[in-house]
Amino acid sequence: MIIRLKDINKTYPGVVPLHVLKDINLDIDRGELVAIMGASGSGKSTLLNILGILDNYDSGEYYLDYVLIKNLSENKAAELRNRMIGFVFQSFNLISYKNAIENVALPLFYQGVSRRQRNRLAMEQLERMGLADRAHHLPGELSGGQKQRVAIARALITNPSIILADEPTGALDSTTSRDVMQLFRQLNDDGMTIVIVTHDPNVGAATNRIIRISDGRIETPQPITV
């Protein structure tokens, strides 16, 4: 089990406290391609934040690759994000003044990898994405699909335990969306665990398992895979 959530609860404090995640139990195996679907306000973004070690939860336990993720210091969280998780975002989140290869290499910069080594690895990833000829282009000079592939290359460069994708096709047209999903399937075939948060049924249909969340609860009981 690469992801195991046990009785996760999360409440946003306020005048009227908002209980966004209610006793979430979820297991995801290594090598799965999973979609988390739900309407906006269902709590799926909060769940993604917790899975991505971007946010804390109030009670329960979250194991990522057998590491208990709970009450981590900011530095420890940053380190785990860097090594274990590859993020893919809806709006790509590339740094606009850095070219493709620099963007892809950035996670390794924070690992203290040498510049030469970084650029070599980044170039490998770009080649894998078929973007070798775009290595020195700025994000502004790339199409949406190319930007998302650069972002995926960046997510892969640290060889993470899982890829977390937040509406990865949300800003793309249908053809490009299909291509990107094709790419995710291909990565999954190579053994990568991928969790995609989406509200697009087509994206959901392209995955192997759909986890529906509404009103802070997982809708259908999950079949336990061995």
Place this chain on the structure above:
Amino acid sequence: MFDLINEIGQAMRNNKLRTGLTGFAVAWGIFMLIILLGLSHGLVSGFEKQSGKRDNNRIAVWQGSTSMPYKGYNKNRKITLKASTVEALNESGNKYIRKASASKNISAATVTGPEDYIASGVTGVTPETRRNQWVEMVKGRFINDADIEARSKVMVISRKTAKTLFGPDSANVVGKRVKSLDLSWKIVGVYSREWDEDEVFVPFSTAVALSGGDPQIWSIDVIVDNVSDEASADEAENALRTELAQIHKFDPEDCSATPMWNRFKNYLQNKTANKILDYAVWIIGIFTMLSGIVGVSNIMFVSVRERVHEIGIRRAIGAKRRNILTQIMLESVAITTIFGYIGIVMGTIAMQVLTVIFKNSENNPLADASVDISIAVKVTIVLIIAGALAGLIPALKATKVKPVEALRDE
């Protein structure tokens, strides 16, 4: 390190106008600081150049009147310094008195050469006079100890006097003879001086002998030993007064009997004043710079605010707080240092221009104004500290950016 520099360069290129405007404020502050430091440096080095030509460990003594009765003498008695006073001081063995000397003017003397004569009198002096009166030798030598010992009839004249006495062939007057006070004098040296080249120098002992007996002298110049600070300078002054009180029989406490000018004390006070000037300039300069620094701090705040999303992305993909803090602070230091250096260079050029323009004017502080390497080093240190301070608060703000920001769509 190269990567950080690269990052900073990219960030600065992204905001050329804003970086430029802020940079101008910093460069201007530094420019003013350099100008101020250069001017004060010129003032101080001018002072030191002048005081370096003379011995500073000196006390000058004049004649005065007593203000206290002493051993049956009434007050208001005039004290007359004499040639024998100088001798007595030199023989006193007081640890503060290294050498007392005086000059004796014979104003009635005329000096006659083959061409013409002058009637400005002759002055009997000691070897010390050369330094104390800024006499620069052009040819030959000054009055020396052997002249004093032997009461030689030798003379040191100025270039101007040489021209008057010998006319056109005044180039080689050393060794030639002139007449004065019905005696024949040998010229042993020719001097030049920035002012008053009318004086004709002869040995003190010779002038005393020619004046007859124990003539009155106007002032005594004492080179003092064992002075290092204001307290010891005061002690030396008191010791000297005690010696004079014994010779001339007045109360050792009586300050008006022999008025003194303690040049060493004066020198120390000037040095203190210079130090205060230096501090004042630094304070003014740093306050001038402050507006530039506030500007840098401001630009960094805006920059952090604009880059919340970017910082969020960096945090999401694994940047630690420390990484963000370092980046923002180094950006601030880089802006401050780069534009500060432009200010230093401009300031240095401006000082060079001023130095060239005012090169020929004497006693002008601008003639000596310059920026030396130690000022540049100090200013650089100030710049780096200032840049770090300017970046600190914005950088701390940047570390508060949550990585979740990266997920939020703009």
